[in-house]
Amino acid sequence: MHHPMSETPERDTAAIKIERHSLHDAILNRLRDMIIEGDLPPGSRVNEGQIGSMLGVSRTPLREALKNLAGEGLVDLIPSRGAVVKKFAAKEVRDMLDVVRMLEETAARSACELATTHGISKVRAMHDEMLGCYRSGDRLGYYKLNQDIHSAIVALADNAALSDVHSLLQTRLKRIRFIGHEGPEKWAKAVAEHEEMIAALENRDADRLSAVISKHLRKAWERVKDSLND
Amino acid sequence: MHHPMSETPERDTAAIKIERHSLHDAILNRLRDMIIEGDLPPGSRVNEGQIGSMLGVSRTPLREALKNLAGEGLVDLIPSRGAVVKKFAAKEVRDMLDVVRMLEETAARSACELATTHGISKVRAMHDEMLGCYRSGDRLGYYKLNQDIHSAIVALADNAALSDVHSLLQTRLKRIRFIGHEGPEKWAKAVAEHEEMIAALENRDADRLSAVISKHLRKAWERVKDSLND
DNA sequence: GGCAATTATTCTGTATACAGCATTCAGAAT
DNA sequence: ATTCTGAATGCTGTATACAGAATAATTGCC
Numbered sequence: 001m002h003h004p005m006s007e008t009p010e011r012d013t014a015a016i017k018i019e020r021h022s023l024h025d026a027i028l029n030r031l032r033d034m035i036i037e038g039d040l041p042p043g044s045r046v047n048e049g050q051i052g053s054m055l056g057v058s059r060t061p062l063r064e065a066l067k068n069l070a071g072e073g074l075v076d077l078i079p080s081r082g083a084v085v086k087k088f089a090a091k092e093v094r095d096m097l098d099v100v101r102m103l104e105e106t107a108a109r110s111a112c113e114l115a116t117t118h119g120i121s122k123v124r125a126m127h128d129e130m131l132g133c134y135r136s137g138d139r140l141g142y143y144k145l146n147q148d149i150h151s152a153i154v155a156l157a158d159n160a161a162l163s164d165v166h167s168l169l170q171t172r173l174k175r176i177r178f179i180g181h182e183g184p185e186k187w188a189k190a191v192a193e194h195e196e197m198i199a200a201l202e203n204r205d206a207d208r209l210s211a212v213i214s215k216h217l218r219k220a221w222e223r224v225k226d227s228l229n230d
Numbered sequence: 231m232h233h234p235m236s237e238t239p240e241r242d243t244a245a246i247k248i249e250r251h252s253l254h255d256a257i258l259n260r261l262r263d264m265i266i267e268g269d270l271p272p273g274s275r276v277n278e279g280q281i282g283s284m285l286g287v288s289r290t291p292l293r294e295a296l297k298n299l300a301g302e303g304l305v306d307l308i309p310s311r312g313a314v315v316k317k318f319a320a321k322e323v324r325d326m327l328d329v330v331r332m333l334e335e336t337a338a339r340s341a342c343e344l345a346t347t348h349g350i351s352k353v354r355a356m357h358d359e360m361l362g363c364y365r366s367g368d369r370l371g372y373y374k375l376n377q378d379i380h381s382a383i384v385a386l387a388d389n390a391a392l393s394d395v396h397s398l399l400q401t402r403l404k405r406i407r408f409i410g411h412e413g414p415e416k417w418a419k420a421v422a423e424h425e426e427m428i429a430a431l432e433n434r435d436a437d438r439l440s441a442v443i444s445k446h447l448r449k450a451w452e453r454v455k456d457s458l459n460d
Numbered sequence: 461g462g463c464a465a466t467t468a469t470t471c472t473g474t475a476t477a478c479a480g481c482a483t484t485c486a487g488a489a490t
Numbered sequence: 491a492t493t494c495t496g497a498a499t500g501c502t503g504t505a506t507a508c509a510g511a512a513t514a515a516t517t518g519c520c
Contacts, residue, residue, distance in 0.1 A: 022309045022473085023473075023474075024297070024473085024474095047500095047501075048501075048502075049500090049501075049502095057474085057475095058474060058475045058476075059475085059476090059502090060290065060473085060474055060475065060476090061473075061474065061475095063294060063502090063503090064293060064294055064297045067254070067294045067297050067298050067301075068297050068298065068300075068301050070298075071297075071298050071301030071302065072301065073394065079252045079502090079503090080480090080481055080482065080501085080502060080503075081481095081482075081501085081502075082501070082502060092390055092391065095389040095390055095391045095392065096391040098389065098391075098392075099389065099391045099392050099395060102332070102336055103329075106332055159325040159328065159329065160322055160325055161322065161325045161326040161328075161329045161399060161402075162325065162328075162329050164303065164398075165329065165395040165398065165399065168394075168395065168398070169391060169395065172391075252503080253503075253504070254503085254504090277470095277471075278471075278472070279470090279471070279472095280471095287504085287505090288504055288505045288506075289472090289505085289506090290503085290504055290505065290506090291503075291504065291505095293472095293473090309472090309473095310471090310472060310473080310510090310511055310512065311471090311472075311511095311512075312471070312472060
């Protein structure tokens, strides 16, 4: 296996767009997806040679990606024993959701004050697209847009540090949230809450937006807490 | 980071202190110190071969450390051009301090409710040690203990995610705060504020502790903002 | 003499090779 | 039969080597 540019190695799985000239970043995203989707189950050790040959890359960039995943908190790096996929206890998930809630509440207030109308309309557009996914039953698309909308609202607060820490926790929670499947009626409820969020944002009603988001995230905990058995 | 570290089952019988020498972690800490102390000035490119030979290590663990530093936000990793030490604009610093303030305010309230008396007394001990540094004019020791105390108070809130994000931002701010030199009278003021903090914590006065910390961090911004020229 | 193009050098990105530690399995002793 | 010890195997940690890209330098041309 030589260079990914000259020889395009056949990808066994679809939807790998980014073939950027930074292999470790590609590996990083790939591994993150594998963890989120459960291909690498929590608690399992990651064999570098094995994964490396599976992805068709050498160990060096793979190790760099693993080091970064450790920084993101998705794996633990145990000396002389390698990387193990992090296993979140129920309390940790709740703590993360508490912090995310606090961050989003604060971001919501700032966003109502600072956001440009253009920025708000872009969030609205994402919301409409998400509605399309909802109507067509596209769960994965809905899930991704859901996260993007929350990130976008945080971004409207125009505080890079806030976005960073929010993104960090959001990433750690992705796997959990991905597991937390909801019934159709709860799904409709969540969509309604989102509609309410967008409306509050468009009215720049800081108190209402903050409250709705807070409620939304508390319910998120209710949804996922039963799927945590450790 | 400082998670309540997952259990290594029956491994730790006695308090055997085995130095785990993982080179990339040592390099990571070393580089972080070099950035904080200004040995690697902001905006400068990090030459891997140069630094590597300077530290007497190969490029591989050095690169892993750099990747981790990028995760911490202390350097930017530009494709095909390597690592450059991150240069913080004034607004970014202010944004970070705003988030830290929010985090510490929340942590303070939780800490007053959840902290054990033993935990509080340990913070008091750190504070007393810091006072010793203050009286003997040990600026570096004071500085380190100052950060440790803030981290300890956050830790009392017993929320790993909260500690993690706080630690992340604290690390990014270290260099800035290290630069922000204060005159003797301001130093005395800061010490007095800390004394007030500890007192509020010991009384478990959530409102007061939160308020004092908030004021403390707003003043921190006042102290450092003039030393930022970009 | 200045500008542009081409070469030369340096540095990053990736692969491979080697050494050391951990885990496991087998064999011997109690 | 059980337990302890030791070798064998596999994996991690680090170093080195090589290829490609970016920047610097030099030379040719106008």
